[in-house]
Amino acid sequence: MPTAPATSAPAGTPYIKVCGMREPTSLAAVAALQPDFLGFIFYPKSSRYVGEELSAETLAALPAGIRKVGVFVNENTEEIRRRVRELGLDLVQLHGHEAPTQCQELRESGLAVVKAFSVGADFNFDQLTPYVSHVDYFLFDTKGEQPGGNGTTFDWSLLAGYPLEVPYFLAGGLDLAHADSLRNLRLPGLFALDLNSRFETAPGVKDADLLRQLFTKLRPRG
Numbered sequence: 001m002p003t004a005p006a007t008s009a010p011a012g013t014p015y016i017k018v019c020g021m022r023e024p025t026s027l028a029a030v031a032a033l034q035p036d037f038l039g040f041i042f043y044p045k046s047s048r049y050v051g052e053e054l055s056a057e058t059l060a061a062l063p064a065g066i067r068k069v070g071v072f073v074n075e076n077t078e079e080i081r082r083r084v085r086e087l088g089l090d091l092v093q094l095h096g097h098e099a100p101t102q103c104q105e106l107r108e109s110g111l112a113v114v115k116a117f118s119v120g121a122d123f124n125f126d127q128l129t130p131y132v133s134h135v136d137y138f139l140f141d142t143k144g145e146q147p148g149g150n151g152t153t154f155d156w157s158l159l160a161g162y163p164l165e166v167p168y169f170l171a172g173g174l175d176l177a178h179a180d181s182l183r184n185l186r187l188p189g190l191f192a193l194d195l196n197s198r199f200e201t202a203p204g205v206k207d208a209d210l211l212r213q214l215f216t217k218l219r220p221r222g
Ligand SMILES: O=C(O)c1ccccc1NCC(=O)[C@H](O)[C@H](O)COP(=O)(O)O
Pocket: 019, 020, 039, 041, 043, 046, 047, 048, 071, 073, 095, 141, 146, 147, 148, 149, 150, 151, 152, 171, 172, 173, 174, 194, 195, 196, 197, 198
């Protein structure tokens, strides 16, 4: 894993992020699979909201090399910085209507910034342009009732014409049944795959065995 934002995943194999972690036993089981990123939801209206219970000690004990992502929705910069400071988060994922200026502020704090966008059939890449110089990654998720974690896919072929250099995470309803399609995806700019509700047994609790099956199919041997 690069320590600085990279522009592409190694040899066409996207990195893997597991999002929506909370429950400590499940967190340990998933961390043992060595995902590249683990995501924690700091949006109070989400069923996966971590609240104030997640401790810096728990996160510090995660295996080295796993990057910790804080997911926020329309949160103010000071509160985001507080969480980052207290928990030692490595990246922030902004999943609401955050402006390019807020992305820039957070970057100036030394954070890598992921800006999420909801994708529907009418998705227009032009809306990304003002963010290009102020983010490290985009994340494309399915448009739905909630800002994220809806568990539904969008038409990935919309990304075949991705016109920018900023690498991105692909999110939205990814599950084990997609293993073959995901392994064969050759989308320009694809950096990482984001896994969440399709691997849950309860909010904040993941089925580590199901995740292991997908990891085995996606990651090259050796
Ligand atoms: O997961 C949530 O509850 C959530 C709520 C509000 C904003 C973002 C949220 N999740 C962010 C993620 O990165 C999810 O992994 C992404 O939305 C995909 O989730 P899913 O469709 O369940 O695979």
